[in-house]
Amino acid sequence: MFIRNPLKGIGRQAMGLMAAAGVLTAPLATFSAVPAAAEGWKPEKRVEIVLGVSASEGLNRNARLILDWLIKDGTIPPSSVVVNKPGGGHALALTYTASQVGSGETIQLVNTPLITNNLLGRSPITYKDFTPIALLYDETVVFSVPSKSSIKTAQDLIDRLKQDPSSVVFSTATGLGTVQHIATLALAKGVGVDIKGGKLKTVNFSNGNAEAITAALGGRIDVVVSSPQPVLPFVQSGDLRPIAVASRERAGGFLSDVPTWKEYGIDSVIYAWRAIVAPKGLTPEQVKFWDDTFAALVKTPAWEEEVKKSDLNPRYLNSADTAKFFENENKRYADIYGGLGLDVAKQQ
């Protein structure tokens, strides 16, 4: 029978909101008790949460949830909005946010392109053009094969690559230098494939991972390299089988039985992270406001549930640590690109 349960999603969200409100008001209330913090800055105008993807993508859900939670507990004005500025792999949105120098009412939810766009020569804007606010979580890179493939396990894939690297076709996300692409190159390098010799086959599809999964189910692609969410329904239906993750340790959720490349002695460890940045030129009070806001947000049960539900790995860093993190990541990616033969950065 049909059991319509329209409030299922809303209910969960509402419960989350109540919890968020409860936990968030606690630290805010404590500030007001401290005289210095009572005079602390708080956004008066509407806050813009800038996003480099269109309203239809996964990242958008995170931004909307953050917006919802912050408005409901009174942290930011009710007129605040998520501003979608899709284009150029976050480049347009980053340009916009960077131009809002000194505005405490603009923050952006961004992922790895913050670092990679510049290193790959796609954009003159670097992570140094922003005030880091927080690192929120990171996403596992998972390798999946169609269930009917003769590749059944990670070891099968390693064997196939050793035998004849050109017999395996990988699909990675858009373009060179994305985390999926790096994970694939690192795997091939670890197996001993000459990655500069043109033997390794990585194909890119537009339209996110959907076209890649279509091509894999149709037998044109052997291995789909992606984030967990897009492959989840196909793993559940038995059409795809996750064989390995490019993580330090085994991931949770539906990937808990999937081995890491490290377990096979292959150094393919990389994550897609997501962070909050603000423009340059913020006052210390403004930075402190956002720093405190996200420190409190990531501790709410609603946040934790959403992260778990989306198969993300919680990894919170505060403003100061995020700054150090970006610096390290920038160096690490530059090294990786150099080591993998993607020496684009040096040509710039």
Add this chain to the structure above:
Amino acid sequence: MDGADLFLHGLTVALQPHNLGYIVVGCLLGTVVGILPGLGPSAGMALLIPIVFGMDPTSALMMIAAIYYGAMYGGSATSILLNTPGEASSVMTTLDGYQMARNGRAGAALAVSAIGSFIAGTVGIVLLSALSRPLAQFALQFGPPEYFTLMVFSMLSAASLGGRTVARGLLSMLIGLVIATIGIDLQSGMPRFTGGFPQLLDGVDFILAAVGLFALSEVFVSLEDHFRNPAQLIGIKGRLWLTREEWRRSVGPIIRGTAIGFVKGVLPGGGATVSTMLSYSLERALSKDKAKFGTGMIEGVAGPEAANNSSAAGSMVPLLALGLPGSGATAVLLGAFVILGIQPGPLLINQHPEVFWGLVNSMYVGNVVLFVMNLPLIFLFVQLLRIPTGILFPLVIAIASIGVYAVNGSVFDLYIVFGFGLLGYAFRKLDVPTAPLVLALVLGGMMEQSFRQSMTISGGDLSIFVSSGLAILFLVLSVLALGAALVVPSLLKARGGRVFVEEAADV
């Protein structure tokens, strides 16, 4: 619970008063989105997603889907009346639809669009509800090589789209292919020919080219005519409705358009637009009066308008049965699922039957709503033709600008449209057809990517393009299309075909 039960339950869900309300709102919004040039269904749906966040998923999806197919109805109006494609898949409708309006048959063109849309939409949904699973499996046969050969076929069948000489048509198409290479290259991830403008990183949206080349250049040319010899307003001849003769000529194109649209809709890539091109080319190829296409042939309106509607229904097949969107618009719809907390995929029908069947049935309801809504609009729309030039032209420019600006909120896009307007003016003065440029812009990027994807998969071996029956089929069809394009005109010329040359120039 068996299929029929599920189906009927879906219908009761769709007919619940609040859901009916959302469907009507979605249809209205879709019609508006369709009418506004530039603002197509993808952008329209994306604009609405923030609003539905937190709504009941079934109702929200019904409303968003209604925008999608509603836009397919609305897009024809501006194409026919103002030579301005209201959205991408109405580009082909401008070719003969606008000429019909100039011949005084605007009412008939609008009517045949609405009728064709209704028939095709309904048939498409019947097929969607009956055959989702097997069709979705068929779509999986389409990998990069099949897709590339399909693109070759589409391109070659479109290459014969008029122009004073074949060379002029090819010139226009080549310029389109060149423009199609602008932007981040998907395979390498590197920007190409962007001149340092971040706005060009995602390439030039072909709807900008279509609005500029068709609408603005039309305004410029008409403006010039107006000052040289003030033109009379276009009268409306005869009945607003279809004549018996027009009925007879429309039936075949609507049926064929429905078939082409649905099949193309099920297949990934290109969306509804490619199906309208194929339908137009087919009708032109089948017609005894090939030469008259581009001068107001009702077949050239009926076929494509049917095709874009059944294509919208067809594109729901891979989305709903597999969770795999094949076009930009269905990708946005997929995004809506995700935002609403439903993970679409092969298990959607089992895990959320109320969403699946509710949505499918809402499309039946929506199609009836749109048909009823559009008929009186025809009489309203044709009044537009009575507007004096001095008001109409600024109006066209204003509507076009608003529509384009609304998509990305980018002034840069307006410059591009204006640039295409000037280019279109030059093209018209030089008798170079503008349609091939727009078509090349649609197909070029996809064709290049599927070629390079194929080459990577095969390791540079061209034999991948004859490695499957489907790919071979499309290659054979391509050869036939090329043969027809080269042989038929010379046969016509041999039979004193000067008429063809002159009449086909006005594309």
